[in-house]
Amino acid sequence: MKSALEAIGALATGFATTFKHLFRKPITEEYPEYRRPLPERSRAVIVLTRDPDGGERCVACYLCSAACPVSCISMQSAEREDGRRYARWFRINFARCIYCGLCEEACPTSAIQLTPYFETCERDILKLVYEKEDLLVEHSGKDKEYNFYKYAGVVTEVGDKGAHEREEKPVKIKSNLP
Amino acid sequence: MPKLIIDDREIEVPAGTKVIEAAERLGIKIPRFCYHPGLGSVGACRVCAVKFLEGPFKGVQMSCMIDAKDGMVVSTTDEEAVNFRQYVIEWLMLNHPHDCPVCDEGGHCLLQDMTVSGGHGIRRYLGLKRTYHDQYLGPLVQHEMNRCIHCYRCSRFYQEFTGYHDLGVMQIGSRTFFGRYQDGTLESPFAGNLSDICPTGVYTDKPSRFFGRRWDYQRSPSICINCSLGCHTVASGRYREVVRQEARYSEAVNGYFICDRGRYGFFYTSNEERPRQALVDGKEVSYDQAIREAREKLGELIKSTGPDAVACVSSERSSLETQAMLKKICQTKGWQGPHYFLDESMAQKVKSASSRLESGLAVSLRELESADFILVIGADPVNEAPMLALAMRQAQRRGGKIAVIDPRPVSLPFEFHHLNVTPNEVNLCASLLVKTAVDLGAATDLEQPGIEFYQAIPKLETVSSSLQEQIAKVAQELKESKRPIIVCGTETVRQTTPALAADHALLLQATNKQAGLFYLLPGANSFSASLLASEDGSFLETLEGIENGTIKGLILVERDLLLHFHDRQRMELAFEKLELLVVLDYVNSRTQQRAHIFLPTSTLYEAGGIFITQEGRLQVVPRAHLSGTPIAQVSGGNHPPRIYESEIPGGEPRPGWQALAELVHEEPQPDENTTRSSVLNGLSELNPAFATIPAIDELPEDGMRVSSPEESSPRFSLDWIHELERKESPDKSLELVLVNWTFSTEELSQYSPPLMKLEKEAAVFMHVDDATSLGLSDSDKVTILLDRGALEASVSVKENMAPGIIVMPRHRLLEWQKIETLPKFVSHEEIKKVSV
């Protein structure tokens, strides 16, 4: 009998709670009228950023395309006259992308980054295939400092052999002097 | 056979096996940088440390330096060994740059793998990194010395293994530098292997730079068809083109390495000018339409003049399936041919080579490395088949002696005897050498024809005294050898030479030597061509038939007549007389451009196929990727087109056998695999030698040997002696010897841009004496007047070649196809110096 009363009490509490909800203002944020500012690290459309000196950060190392679980990234690497590698073409198929952020994690140069912008719906699916010119932005994104070529040790306009961060002068192979 | 225990598992290995190798047989891969099974051990990198718990050694030792012994108990997972290896990796990484993303080795880098598996991730050392300036090492190898971990693999490979010396070690300690004394193209034709053996990215493959990572490639086992050796390769395809070719280990053929011609000779398949569309009178049409028109025109022709009016020519670079399909068609339709060789004497040479290669004599390329004496008759290994030179180098490193009888200025990366006799004397010289070395008394089981053959060899005194001396010296070495192998070329030798080489091998075998025989053939599939070639009629007869109008239709399958035939002008005139010229090919050859109807065929990489090497080894190549215009060409290098299509652009080409089947049969043909298996099932009807081969998918990985029925060709023929008596060369004239070079003469590798950069200037070689009598000196320009006009080339004056000849390469930039008949003799008056 006691348990039956308890059960009725519990039911009553439940109904009372939902009844009270009827008089509360809904917490819904109505989307197109109100756009909640998303956190900087939320994951949506992917961009290719530039290093602080304005150069393209992407060196087309193919790591993002390898990490991509849905194989939506493809590219072709090439070399500039100054020795910097870049993506001759770079394509992300957003119709296939699942915005998992693994490409961003794999990127060794902080080039590929996910942004909070997500309003990319299209009726024509081909418009969701983004090329490099659609992806490349004019800023450094979340990582404001890093310039891969300052550390890589390869010869580019950023520095010759021995002129990068924490490097000795090149070995003189034809001299026995230290 | 010592027995040892590695990680609680017992294994028995042959004596002399290193512990690292024994572990690998158990499936335990001990980390390694300097150790390479092809190069052996040096113990330089210290990363293969394991702990020896019991046995003659105790404690942490290098597994690559210690032979497996009875009673050893080894642990690769002992904490001490694991820590040791981890520290080694960490200090190897002290100076390694932070450039994996821009390094082409990334993805198949041993150092990357070892670093990650060793658990080293965060750099603790805060000091400065050592750097080096890099060098330009030619069009094939990219140098980035910062990445070096000083394992010495490159210098050991380059100097010890291949015998070239322009790349090596400089400086000491942590300043050690690997490279050349100064910038310049690497001299070795095996330099491409540096990018394979370097455990990190110091040497990377230059032509395939930027193309992609290993994991993105469609990798497929393949073989090289740029010479007759058939070395095993791995073809890496990406975006519908082969972008890189690497060596694939083969126990029987090439071991761990391949030559640069093979490695970079594949660019014909993605050549931008490669015709991928069927053409009728130069207009692009669909494949089916072209085939329909060809069939109609062939039908009309046969109706008006009979099946005799059609002739077929194929080549040595076609797969067995294509060659056999053509043969079958000619048999059933009554067409003339097919001819696989343009030169009747070459056809005979290959025929006798393939028939005389008995299973008791034949050796594989790898077996050649165990020879203690190699007699090369009429071959120039580095130029004709570079991997042969590498195998000979290994024999020489093991103490083998090498003698080369060849008129050309042969240069090999090791010490050898060069008997630079004239082309006429090659047979005699070889016979004298063998006669001097063989004691007839010791040859007890030699049968009568053999004894007669031996006795018929002239006396040593017939040749000049200096040559006598040389022969005697070499013969002594041959006499002392236990495993002599005769290598016989086919390009420049007389028609009797291949048979003679086999007879000499038999003579040597009769004196209790484990003699071997090794032929070089002119093309990748010459062996199968000779098995299929018809006995009656030669290409020259067909050509005459075209000229006098009895032959009106010609079908060329993967054959460039204007490149290979020695008289281009005559060939062109003949083409004009033809009513119908059907060409099936995958390169944009001169001949292809003359075709009335052109049908594109697919390459080895797109269709696969069977090729038979010079030792009769039948090897099956699977398809590496689908036929189609490379994406880079479709898009002009920019991003791929933004369209959805179900058809692959440029996917028209079909395998040669399929195109041929469709060409002759009215009814719709089954798909290419069915056609292929029906051709292969009918092989034994074409030649009983094929009866022994099993189904394709049951073939062993290294392929299997096919040999023609042995009794078919007579042993110990004395034809060569009769040939000696004919004195062919007119007085005061030089014999023109057409030769091949490592680069720039072989047909398919001519389409390779990186190899074009390695080409040497087209020069003719002349002996010092001839040059002085003509008043020429080194690098003079001359014009040589041939039958169809003059030819300009520079002269290279050599001492180490036979007098009385001009050695002329079939260089792609030299229009040598001006010769009416072969052999060709050039008189002194026809050679004129060009004054600058």
Added chain:
Amino acid sequence: MDWMIGFAILIVKLGVVLVGLLLLAAYLVLLERKFLGRLQIRYGPNRAGKFGLLQPLADTIKMLTKEDIVPEAADRVLFLLAPAVVAAEALLIFAVVPFGASVTLLGKKIPLVITDLNVGLLYVFALASLGVYGVALGGWASNSKYSLLGGIRGAAQMISYELSLGLSLVPIVMLARSFSLLDIVRAQAHYPFILVQPVSFMIFFISAMAETKRIPFDLPEAENELGAGYHTEYSGMRFGLFFLGEYVNLQVFGALVAVFFLGGWRGPFLPPVVWFLIKILVISILMIWVRGTLPRLRYDQLMHLGWKVLVPLALLNIVATGFVLLIIG
């Protein structure tokens, strides 16, 4: 002539009821979604038209234009038949439900019920039992494991609650002394039966929710276990028919509760039909409120409640009612 007029009136009544039912079903969906939304502190549909009033129209258009998929391995005939059974059964029950007293039009008395069967109550039970066929056949014919499980659950659940549903109405029949629904309403002229039969009302209400497979008794379509249960494989308007059947059932049971316990169409000031509608809506809102509050029962709890609580309670109630009737005479 008389016969002709009677027939015409019947047709008109049928049309009005049908249209009314369907329209009401559509707006009940909207009502449920809006009301449920408010229970969960959100808005519910508010995009199609003012306050989302055109949402039912949008849903209908959507379902009509969607592809109608029949799974390859399905039993085609049964698969196509099942949703129709569910919808038809629900609509047919309404044939005996009186929605008002009679009106006199042009001197002719027209009863506001499609047909007044003297065994109306039995007819209701017969058709309610048929509903199980739609569920079981749909689940079986889909040839999918989720559907089959949903169908089996549905069959077991509906047969179980059929009992308590029937037993709970025995006291009502005893009070009204008739099986005719019209008579039952007339019997409540002085007081609605809910006042004298609260236990019956409770049992009927709970069993009705179980019969209509509504939360907390939605085991046959438990979406987090079975996808959508017996209608997993349905799409387009065929799914729409299942949906329609469910909401017509909601109205039917609302109407039955009104007829059996709330005095039917009776009420002060407002016309009888309006009262009837209000009563249906109140019952529906009550059911939605239950849905918004209670979690789904476990299967054993469901069976326990049906067999060990409701059935004995209903039997006891019958005995008690009989006892009281005997005493009062």
